[in-house]
Amino acid sequence: MTQSSIVIIGAGQAGFQAAASLREQHHTGRIVLVGDEAHAPYQRPPLSKAYLFDEETGDVALRTDAFFAQQRIELATGRRAVAIDRAERRVCFDDGWTLEYDHLVLATGACNRLLTVPGADLRNVFYLRTLDDAKALREQLATARSLMVIGAGFVGLELAAGAAKLGMSTTVLDVSDRPMARGLSKTMAGVISREHQKLGMQLRFETRVTRLLGDDDGRVRGVETSDGQILPAELVVIGIGVVPNVELAASCELAIEDGIAVDERLLTSDPQISAIGDVAAHVNPYPHGQRVRLESVQNASDQARCVAARLVGRTSPYEAVPWFWSYQGDLKLQMTGLARTGCEEVVRGELDSAACAVFSFHDGRLACVETLNRPVEHMLARRLLATRATVTARQVADPSFDLKSLLPKPGAGAAVR
Numbered sequence: 287m288t289q290s291s292i293v294i295i296g297a298g299q300a301g302f303q304a305a306a307s308l309r310e311q312h313h314t315g316r317i318v319l320v321g322d323e324a325h326a327p328y329q330r331p332p333l334s335k336a337y338l339f340d341e342e343t344g345d346v347a348l349r350t351d352a353f354f355a356q357q358r359i360e361l362a363t364g365r366r367a368v369a370i371d372r373a374e375r376r377v378c379f380d381d382g383w384t385l386e387y388d389h390l391v392l393a394t395g396a397c398n399r400l401l402t403v404p405g406a407d408l409r410n411v412f413y414l415r416t417l418d419d420a421k422a423l424r425e426q427l428a429t430a431r432s433l434m435v436i437g438a439g440f441v442g443l444e445l446a447a448g449a450a451k452l453g454m455s456t457t458v459l460d461v462s463d464r465p466m467a468r469g470l471s472k473t474m475a476g477v478i479s480r481e482h483q484k485l486g487m488q489l490r491f492e493t494r495v496t497r498l499l500g501d502d503d504g505r506v507r508g509v510e511t512s513d514g515q516i517l518p519a520e521l522v523v524i525g526i527g528v529v530p531n532v533e534l535a536a537s538c539e540l541a542i543e544d545g546i547a548v549d550e551r552l553l554t555s556d557p558q559i560s561a562i563g564d565v566a567a568h569v570n571p572y573p574h575g576q577r578v579r580l581e582s583v584q585n586a587s588d589q590a591r592c593v594a595a596r597l598v599g600r601t602s603p604y605e606a607v608p609w610f611w612s613y614q615g616d617l618k619l620q621m622t623g624l625a626r627t628g629c630e631e632v633v634r635g636e637l638d639s640a641a642c643a644v645f646s647f648h649d650g651r652l653a654c655v656e657t658l659n660r661p662v663e664h665m666l667a668r669r670l671l672a673t674r675a676t677v678t679a680r681q682v683a684d685p686s687f688d689l690k691s692l693l694p695k696p697g698a699g700a701a702v703r
Protein backbone atom coordinates (compact mmCIF):
# COMPACT_ATOMS: atom_id res chain seq x y z
CA MET A 287 0.00 0.00 0.00
CA THR A 288 2.98 2.38 0.43
CA GLN A 289 2.79 3.48 -3.25
CA SER A 290 -0.97 3.79 -3.45
CA SER A 291 -2.89 6.99 -3.98
CA ILE A 292 -4.51 8.29 -0.80
CA VAL A 293 -7.11 11.03 -0.77
CA ILE A 294 -8.03 12.74 2.51
CA ILE A 295 -11.21 14.81 2.71
CA GLY A 296 -11.15 17.50 5.42
CA ALA A 297 -7.99 19.53 6.06
CA GLY A 298 -8.45 19.98 9.82
CA GLN A 299 -6.45 18.48 12.68
CA ALA A 300 -7.18 14.87 11.73
CA GLY A 301 -6.76 15.25 7.96
CA PHE A 302 -3.51 17.17 8.37
CA GLN A 303 -2.09 14.61 10.81
CA ALA A 304 -3.05 11.69 8.56
CA ALA A 305 -1.14 13.25 5.65
CA ALA A 306 1.90 14.14 7.78
CA SER A 307 2.02 10.71 9.45
CA LEU A 308 1.77 8.89 6.13
CA ARG A 309 4.97 10.60 4.99
CA GLU A 310 6.65 10.08 8.38
CA GLN A 311 5.84 6.40 8.02
CA HIS A 312 7.40 6.30 4.55
CA HIS A 313 4.33 6.23 2.34
CA THR A 314 5.78 7.04 -1.07
CA GLY A 315 2.58 7.27 -3.15
CA ARG A 316 0.39 10.26 -3.88
CA ILE A 317 -1.27 12.06 -0.92
CA VAL A 318 -3.98 14.62 -1.64
CA LEU A 319 -5.43 16.62 1.26
CA VAL A 320 -8.60 18.53 0.36
CA GLY A 321 -10.53 20.97 2.55
CA ASP A 322 -13.45 23.28 1.95
CA GLU A 323 -12.13 26.15 4.09
CA ALA A 324 -9.99 28.81 2.41
CA HIS A 325 -7.10 28.24 4.85
CA ALA A 326 -4.30 25.71 5.07
CA PRO A 327 -4.72 23.39 8.12
CA TYR A 328 -4.78 25.30 11.41
CA GLN A 329 -5.33 24.64 15.12
CA ARG A 330 -8.78 25.28 16.55
CA PRO A 331 -8.01 25.27 20.32
CA PRO A 332 -6.45 28.79 20.39
CA LEU A 333 -9.56 30.20 18.67
CA SER A 334 -11.55 30.29 21.93
CA LYS A 335 -8.54 31.27 24.04
CA ALA A 336 -5.41 33.31 23.28
CA TYR A 337 -6.31 34.09 19.65
CA LEU A 338 -9.35 36.13 20.73
CA PHE A 339 -7.71 38.18 23.44
CA ASP A 340 -3.98 38.30 22.81
CA GLU A 341 -2.76 40.31 19.83
CA GLU A 342 0.52 38.38 19.77
CA THR A 343 -1.25 35.07 19.06
CA GLY A 344 -2.16 35.55 15.44
CA ASP A 345 -0.64 32.50 13.80
CA VAL A 346 -2.56 29.27 14.26
CA ALA A 347 -1.29 27.42 11.17
CA LEU A 348 -0.29 23.82 11.83
CA ARG A 349 2.55 24.02 9.27
CA THR A 350 3.93 26.46 6.70
CA ASP A 351 3.16 26.12 2.97
CA ALA A 352 6.75 24.96 2.52
CA PHE A 353 6.07 21.90 4.67
CA PHE A 354 3.35 20.63 2.32
CA ALA A 355 5.59 21.16 -0.72
CA GLN A 356 8.59 19.45 0.91
CA GLN A 357 6.48 16.51 2.03
CA ARG A 358 4.83 16.19 -1.40
CA ILE A 359 1.39 16.57 0.15
CA GLU A 360 -0.94 18.04 -2.47
CA LEU A 361 -3.03 20.50 -0.49
CA ALA A 362 -6.23 21.77 -2.11
CA THR A 363 -8.23 24.35 -0.13
CA GLY A 364 -11.64 25.89 -0.85
CA ARG A 365 -12.97 22.71 -2.45
CA ARG A 366 -15.95 20.80 -1.10
CA ALA A 367 -16.39 17.08 -1.75
CA VAL A 368 -20.01 16.45 -2.71
CA ALA A 369 -20.16 12.79 -3.78
CA ILE A 370 -18.21 9.55 -3.63
CA ASP A 371 -18.50 6.90 -6.33
CA ARG A 372 -17.44 3.87 -4.33
CA ALA A 373 -17.53 1.46 -7.29
CA GLU A 374 -15.17 3.68 -9.32
CA ARG A 375 -13.24 4.89 -6.23
CA ARG A 376 -13.72 8.50 -7.18
CA VAL A 377 -14.57 11.67 -5.23
CA CYS A 378 -16.46 14.53 -6.92
CA PHE A 379 -16.15 18.16 -5.83
CA ASP A 380 -18.51 21.12 -6.01
CA ASP A 381 -16.51 22.75 -8.82
CA GLY A 382 -16.60 19.67 -11.07
CA TRP A 383 -13.11 18.43 -10.10
CA THR A 384 -12.77 14.68 -9.52
CA LEU A 385 -10.10 12.61 -7.78
CA GLU A 386 -9.48 8.88 -7.92
CA TYR A 387 -8.23 7.00 -4.89
CA ASP A 388 -6.89 3.65 -3.78
CA HIS A 389 -7.83 4.55 -0.23
CA LEU A 390 -10.03 7.40 1.00
CA VAL A 391 -9.83 8.96 4.48
CA LEU A 392 -12.85 10.95 5.65
CA ALA A 393 -11.86 13.62 8.18
CA THR A 394 -14.78 15.97 7.70
CA GLY A 395 -15.08 16.96 11.38
CA ALA A 396 -18.12 18.64 12.82
CA CYS A 397 -20.01 21.90 12.54
CA ASN A 398 -21.90 24.03 15.03
CA ARG A 399 -25.33 22.98 16.19
CA LEU A 400 -27.58 25.91 15.30
CA LEU A 401 -29.89 27.65 17.75
CA THR A 402 -33.29 27.65 16.08
CA VAL A 403 -35.06 30.52 17.81
CA PRO A 404 -36.30 33.79 16.27
CA GLY A 405 -33.53 36.39 16.09
CA ALA A 406 -30.62 33.92 15.99
CA ASP A 407 -29.54 35.51 12.68
CA LEU A 408 -29.29 39.08 14.05
CA ARG A 409 -26.06 41.06 13.67
CA ASN A 410 -23.56 40.62 16.49
CA VAL A 411 -24.65 37.03 17.09
CA PHE A 412 -21.75 34.64 16.48
CA TYR A 413 -20.80 30.99 16.45
CA LEU A 414 -17.21 29.84 16.96
CA ARG A 415 -15.77 26.95 14.99
CA THR A 416 -13.58 28.30 12.22
CA LEU A 417 -10.73 30.77 11.88
CA ASP A 418 -13.09 33.07 9.97
CA ASP A 419 -15.61 32.91 12.87
CA ALA A 420 -12.81 33.78 15.33
CA LYS A 421 -11.53 36.69 13.22
CA ALA A 422 -15.00 38.24 13.05
CA LEU A 423 -15.58 37.72 16.79
CA ARG A 424 -12.16 39.10 17.72
CA GLU A 425 -13.02 42.38 16.02
CA GLN A 426 -16.22 42.75 18.04
CA LEU A 427 -14.60 41.74 21.33
CA ALA A 428 -12.06 44.55 20.96
CA THR A 429 -14.77 47.17 21.56
CA ALA A 430 -17.65 45.37 23.32
CA ARG A 431 -18.29 46.03 27.01
CA SER A 432 -20.33 42.92 27.68
CA LEU A 433 -20.64 39.39 26.37
CA MET A 434 -23.51 36.92 26.52
CA VAL A 435 -22.67 33.27 25.84
CA ILE A 436 -25.47 30.79 25.16
CA GLY A 437 -24.21 27.34 26.15
CA ALA A 438 -21.91 26.47 29.06
CA GLY A 439 -19.84 23.91 27.17
CA PHE A 440 -16.05 23.88 26.93
CA VAL A 441 -15.76 26.41 24.09
CA GLY A 442 -18.34 28.82 25.54
CA LEU A 443 -16.72 28.82 28.97
CA GLU A 444 -13.20 29.29 27.57
CA LEU A 445 -14.37 32.32 25.67
CA ALA A 446 -16.42 33.70 28.58
CA ALA A 447 -13.59 33.25 31.10
CA GLY A 448 -11.15 35.01 28.76
CA ALA A 449 -13.52 37.96 28.44
CA ALA A 450 -14.24 38.10 32.18
CA LYS A 451 -10.51 38.07 32.93
CA LEU A 452 -10.18 41.21 30.82
CA GLY A 453 -12.91 42.88 32.88
CA MET A 454 -15.84 42.45 30.47
CA SER A 455 -19.25 41.91 31.99
CA THR A 456 -19.94 38.28 31.06
CA THR A 457 -23.06 36.13 31.32
CA VAL A 458 -23.37 32.45 30.41
CA LEU A 459 -26.77 30.75 30.00
CA ASP A 460 -27.44 27.03 29.75
CA VAL A 461 -30.49 24.76 29.81
CA SER A 462 -28.81 22.18 32.02
CA ASP A 463 -28.21 22.48 35.74
CA ARG A 464 -24.42 22.86 35.60
CA PRO A 465 -21.51 23.66 33.25
CA MET A 466 -20.16 21.09 30.78
CA ALA A 467 -22.92 18.70 31.87
CA ARG A 468 -22.26 16.26 29.02
CA GLY A 469 -18.58 15.69 29.72
CA LEU A 470 -17.74 16.59 33.31
CA SER A 471 -18.48 15.13 36.76
CA LYS A 472 -20.97 16.99 38.97
CA THR A 473 -18.26 17.55 41.56
CA MET A 474 -15.81 19.21 39.17
CA ALA A 475 -18.64 21.18 37.54
CA GLY A 476 -19.39 22.65 40.97
CA VAL A 477 -15.77 23.72 41.48
CA ILE A 478 -15.58 25.32 38.03
CA SER A 479 -18.86 27.22 38.58
CA ARG A 480 -17.59 28.59 41.86
CA GLU A 481 -14.26 29.70 40.38
CA HIS A 482 -15.93 31.41 37.41
CA GLN A 483 -18.33 33.23 39.68
CA LYS A 484 -15.35 34.46 41.73
CA LEU A 485 -14.05 36.00 38.52
CA GLY A 486 -17.33 37.91 38.20
CA MET A 487 -18.98 35.76 35.53
CA GLN A 488 -22.76 35.43 35.82
CA LEU A 489 -23.87 31.84 35.31
CA ARG A 490 -27.55 31.10 34.75
CA PHE A 491 -28.47 27.43 34.60
CA GLU A 492 -31.80 25.75 33.78
CA THR A 493 -32.42 28.72 31.51
CA ARG A 494 -33.75 28.25 27.99
CA VAL A 495 -33.43 31.00 25.39
CA THR A 496 -36.67 31.54 23.50
CA ARG A 497 -35.86 34.57 21.34
CA LEU A 498 -33.15 37.08 20.51
CA LEU A 499 -34.33 40.66 20.20
CA GLY A 500 -32.89 43.22 17.81
CA ASP A 501 -32.78 47.00 17.45
CA ASP A 502 -33.80 49.00 14.36
CA ASP A 503 -30.39 48.32 12.74
CA GLY A 504 -30.81 44.57 13.09
CA ARG A 505 -28.25 44.30 15.91
CA VAL A 506 -28.94 42.10 18.89
CA ARG A 507 -30.04 44.04 21.97
CA GLY A 508 -31.42 41.35 24.25
CA VAL A 509 -32.08 37.69 24.96
CA GLU A 510 -35.49 36.46 26.07
CA THR A 511 -35.58 33.42 28.35
CA SER A 512 -38.36 30.90 28.97
CA ASP A 513 -39.24 32.50 32.32
CA GLY A 514 -40.15 35.69 30.41
CA GLN A 515 -37.08 37.74 31.36
CA ILE A 516 -35.28 39.91 28.82
CA LEU A 517 -31.55 40.14 29.46
CA PRO A 518 -29.74 43.00 27.72
CA ALA A 519 -27.04 41.87 25.26
CA GLU A 520 -24.71 43.69 22.84
CA LEU A 521 -22.62 40.69 21.71
CA VAL A 522 -23.88 37.10 21.77
CA VAL A 523 -21.97 33.90 21.09
CA ILE A 524 -23.86 30.65 20.66
CA GLY A 525 -21.96 27.51 21.72
CA ILE A 526 -24.48 24.70 22.05
CA GLY A 527 -22.38 21.85 20.72
CA VAL A 528 -21.59 20.40 17.33
CA VAL A 529 -22.97 17.87 14.90
CA PRO A 530 -20.74 15.57 12.85
CA ASN A 531 -20.38 16.30 9.12
CA VAL A 532 -21.73 12.96 7.88
CA GLU A 533 -23.62 14.09 4.73
CA LEU A 534 -20.88 13.00 2.32
CA ALA A 535 -20.57 9.56 3.93
CA ALA A 536 -24.34 9.16 4.16
CA SER A 537 -24.78 10.07 0.49
CA CYS A 538 -22.74 7.01 -0.53
CA GLU A 539 -24.48 4.83 2.04
CA LEU A 540 -21.68 4.26 4.52
CA ALA A 541 -22.99 3.14 7.91
CA ILE A 542 -23.77 6.08 10.21
CA GLU A 543 -24.27 5.82 13.97
CA ASP A 544 -24.25 9.41 15.23
CA GLY A 545 -20.92 9.83 13.33
CA ILE A 546 -19.48 7.64 10.58
CA ALA A 547 -19.38 4.16 12.10
CA VAL A 548 -15.88 2.64 12.07
CA ASP A 549 -14.45 -0.60 13.41
CA GLU A 550 -11.49 -0.93 15.80
CA ARG A 551 -9.10 -0.29 12.85
CA LEU A 552 -11.09 2.89 11.98
CA LEU A 553 -12.39 1.38 8.76
CA THR A 554 -15.91 2.31 7.65
CA SER A 555 -18.37 -0.19 6.23
CA ASP A 556 -16.33 0.11 2.99
CA PRO A 557 -12.83 -1.42 3.39
CA GLN A 558 -11.37 1.24 1.03
CA ILE A 559 -12.59 4.11 3.22
CA SER A 560 -11.46 5.10 6.74
CA ALA A 561 -12.92 7.81 8.97
CA ILE A 562 -11.12 9.71 11.74
CA GLY A 563 -11.48 12.61 14.16
CA ASP A 564 -14.64 14.39 15.28
CA VAL A 565 -16.72 12.68 12.58
CA ALA A 566 -15.79 9.07 13.46
CA ALA A 567 -17.93 6.99 15.82
CA HIS A 568 -15.56 4.30 17.08
CA VAL A 569 -15.62 1.60 19.70
CA ASN A 570 -13.39 2.86 22.47
CA PRO A 571 -11.95 0.38 24.98
CA TYR A 572 -11.90 2.93 27.79
CA PRO A 573 -15.64 3.23 28.22
CA HIS A 574 -15.72 -0.59 28.12
CA GLY A 575 -16.19 -1.08 24.40
CA GLN A 576 -18.95 1.48 23.79
CA ARG A 577 -19.28 3.35 20.50
CA VAL A 578 -18.35 7.00 21.01
CA ARG A 579 -17.54 10.07 18.97
CA LEU A 580 -14.86 12.18 20.62
CA GLU A 581 -14.18 15.85 19.92
CA SER A 582 -10.56 16.42 20.89
CA VAL A 583 -7.16 17.13 19.38
CA GLN A 584 -5.78 13.94 20.97
CA ASN A 585 -8.44 11.78 19.35
CA ALA A 586 -8.08 13.45 15.93
CA SER A 587 -4.28 13.14 15.98
CA ASP A 588 -4.03 9.61 17.40
CA GLN A 589 -6.69 8.23 15.05
CA ALA A 590 -4.84 9.81 12.12
CA ARG A 591 -1.58 8.12 13.21
CA CYS A 592 -3.37 4.79 13.62
CA VAL A 593 -4.83 4.93 10.08
CA ALA A 594 -1.50 6.03 8.57
CA ALA A 595 0.23 3.06 10.22
CA ARG A 596 -2.39 0.66 8.83
CA LEU A 597 -2.03 2.10 5.33
CA VAL A 598 1.70 1.36 5.36
CA GLY A 599 1.08 -2.18 6.60
CA ARG A 600 1.29 -1.86 10.38
CA THR A 601 -2.28 -2.61 11.44
CA SER A 602 -3.23 -2.37 15.07
CA PRO A 603 -6.50 -1.54 16.80
CA TYR A 604 -7.14 2.02 17.92
CA GLU A 605 -6.88 2.01 21.71
CA ALA A 606 -5.31 5.29 22.77
CA VAL A 607 -6.37 6.57 26.19
CA PRO A 608 -8.66 9.57 25.61
CA TRP A 609 -7.53 12.89 27.06
CA PHE A 610 -8.60 16.48 26.69
CA TRP A 611 -7.80 19.93 28.03
CA SER A 612 -9.84 23.10 28.43
CA TYR A 613 -8.11 26.25 29.65
CA GLN A 614 -10.67 28.68 31.03
CA GLY A 615 -9.07 31.92 32.19
CA ASP A 616 -6.57 30.79 34.84
CA LEU A 617 -8.22 27.38 35.25
CA LYS A 618 -6.34 24.53 33.62
CA LEU A 619 -8.86 21.71 33.39
CA GLN A 620 -7.56 18.39 32.07
CA MET A 621 -9.40 15.11 31.67
CA THR A 622 -8.46 11.56 30.83
CA GLY A 623 -10.64 8.50 30.33
CA LEU A 624 -14.34 9.01 29.79
CA ALA A 625 -16.95 9.96 32.36
CA ARG A 626 -20.12 7.86 32.41
CA THR A 627 -23.40 8.17 34.23
CA GLY A 628 -23.57 6.35 37.54
CA CYS A 629 -19.90 6.80 38.45
CA GLU A 630 -18.65 7.07 42.02
CA GLU A 631 -16.78 10.39 42.27
CA VAL A 632 -13.78 10.53 44.63
CA VAL A 633 -11.97 13.78 45.38
CA ARG A 634 -8.21 14.09 45.73
CA GLY A 635 -6.91 17.39 47.09
CA GLU A 636 -9.00 20.20 48.50
CA LEU A 637 -12.23 21.03 46.67
CA ASP A 638 -12.10 24.48 48.28
CA SER A 639 -8.94 25.29 46.39
CA ALA A 640 -8.58 25.82 42.65
CA ALA A 641 -6.25 22.80 42.52
CA CYS A 642 -7.94 19.44 42.96
CA ALA A 643 -8.83 16.23 41.14
CA VAL A 644 -11.92 14.07 40.76
CA PHE A 645 -11.42 10.35 40.10
CA SER A 646 -14.55 8.62 38.75
CA PHE A 647 -15.04 4.88 39.22
CA HIS A 648 -17.47 2.71 37.30
CA ASP A 649 -18.19 -0.78 38.63
CA GLY A 650 -15.18 -0.33 40.90
CA ARG A 651 -12.81 0.43 38.00
CA LEU A 652 -11.15 3.77 37.32
CA ALA A 653 -13.02 5.32 34.35
CA CYS A 654 -12.04 8.97 34.28
CA VAL A 655 -9.83 11.52 36.05
CA GLU A 656 -10.41 15.27 35.93
CA THR A 657 -7.72 17.55 37.32
CA LEU A 658 -7.83 21.27 37.90
CA ASN A 659 -4.48 23.06 37.89
CA ARG A 660 -2.70 19.74 38.67
CA PRO A 661 -0.92 18.85 35.41
CA VAL A 662 1.45 16.33 37.02
CA GLU A 663 -1.49 14.37 38.38
CA HIS A 664 -3.13 14.46 34.94
CA MET A 665 -0.05 12.82 33.39
CA LEU A 666 -0.01 10.21 36.16
CA ALA A 667 -3.74 9.51 35.61
CA ARG A 668 -3.11 8.89 31.90
CA ARG A 669 -0.47 6.34 32.82
CA LEU A 670 -2.73 4.66 35.37
CA LEU A 671 -5.44 4.24 32.72
CA ALA A 672 -3.04 3.18 29.96
CA THR A 673 -1.51 0.46 32.12
CA ARG A 674 -4.94 -0.53 33.49
CA ALA A 675 -3.50 -0.26 36.97
CA THR A 676 -5.73 -1.40 39.81
CA VAL A 677 -6.70 1.74 41.69
CA THR A 678 -9.21 1.88 44.55
CA ALA A 679 -11.38 4.75 45.76
CA ARG A 680 -9.75 4.45 49.18
CA GLN A 681 -6.24 4.92 47.80
CA VAL A 682 -7.37 7.99 45.85
CA ALA A 683 -9.09 9.57 48.84
CA ASP A 684 -5.97 9.15 51.01
CA PRO A 685 -3.71 12.13 50.22
CA SER A 686 -0.71 10.35 51.76
CA PHE A 687 -1.05 7.39 49.37
CA ASP A 688 1.43 7.55 46.49
CA LEU A 689 -0.59 6.69 43.37
CA LYS A 690 2.64 6.37 41.38
CA SER A 691 3.36 3.19 43.32
CA LEU A 692 0.44 1.54 41.43
CA LEU A 693 2.20 1.83 38.07
CA PRO A 694 3.87 -1.32 36.81
CA LYS A 695 7.58 -1.45 37.59
CA PRO A 696 9.84 -0.72 34.59
CA GLY A 697 10.37 -3.91 32.61
CA ALA A 698 7.16 -5.49 33.92
CA GLY A 699 5.86 -5.64 30.36
CA ALA A 700 2.85 -3.28 30.36
CA ALA A 701 2.93 -0.47 27.79
CA VAL A 702 2.92 3.05 29.15
CA ARG A 703 1.97 5.77 26.67
Ligand code: FAD
Binds near residue numbers: 297611
Ligand atom coordinates in the same frame (compact mmCIF):
# COMPACT_ATOMS: atom_id res chain seq x y z
P1 FAD B 1 -12.19 19.64 12.02
O1 FAD B 1 -11.12 20.37 12.74
O2 FAD B 1 -13.60 20.12 12.15
O3 FAD B 1 -11.80 19.59 10.47
C1 FAD B 1 -12.65 19.08 9.49
C2 FAD B 1 -12.48 19.90 8.23
O4 FAD B 1 -13.15 19.25 7.16
C3 FAD B 1 -13.10 21.28 8.34
O5 FAD B 1 -12.19 22.25 7.86
C4 FAD B 1 -14.32 21.19 7.45
O6 FAD B 1 -14.69 22.44 6.91
C5 FAD B 1 -13.83 20.22 6.39
N1 FAD B 1 -14.88 19.57 5.61
C6 FAD B 1 -16.07 19.10 6.06
N2 FAD B 1 -16.78 18.55 5.06
C7 FAD B 1 -16.04 18.68 3.94
C8 FAD B 1 -16.24 18.31 2.56
N3 FAD B 1 -17.34 17.70 2.15
N4 FAD B 1 -15.25 18.61 1.66
C9 FAD B 1 -14.11 19.22 2.07
N5 FAD B 1 -13.87 19.59 3.36
C10 FAD B 1 -14.82 19.32 4.28
N6 FAD B 1 -9.91 20.14 21.58
C11 FAD B 1 -9.04 19.92 22.59
O7 FAD B 1 -8.59 18.77 22.75
N7 FAD B 1 -8.68 20.92 23.45
C12 FAD B 1 -9.15 22.19 23.30
O8 FAD B 1 -8.80 23.07 24.09
C13 FAD B 1 -10.03 22.47 22.23
N8 FAD B 1 -10.47 23.72 22.01
C14 FAD B 1 -11.30 23.96 20.93
C15 FAD B 1 -11.70 25.28 20.68
C16 FAD B 1 -12.55 25.55 19.60
C17 FAD B 1 -12.98 26.97 19.34
C18 FAD B 1 -12.98 24.50 18.77
C19 FAD B 1 -13.90 24.79 17.61
C20 FAD B 1 -12.58 23.20 19.00
C21 FAD B 1 -11.72 22.92 20.08
N9 FAD B 1 -11.27 21.63 20.35
C22 FAD B 1 -10.40 21.38 21.39
C23 FAD B 1 -11.73 20.48 19.53
C24 FAD B 1 -10.72 20.16 18.44
O9 FAD B 1 -10.25 21.32 17.83
C25 FAD B 1 -11.38 19.22 17.45
O10 FAD B 1 -11.70 18.03 18.14
C26 FAD B 1 -10.48 18.92 16.27
O11 FAD B 1 -10.20 20.09 15.56
C27 FAD B 1 -11.14 17.90 15.35
O12 FAD B 1 -10.39 17.76 14.20
P2 FAD B 1 -11.04 17.14 12.86
O13 FAD B 1 -9.97 17.22 11.85
O14 FAD B 1 -11.69 15.86 13.16
O15 FAD B 1 -12.24 18.12 12.48
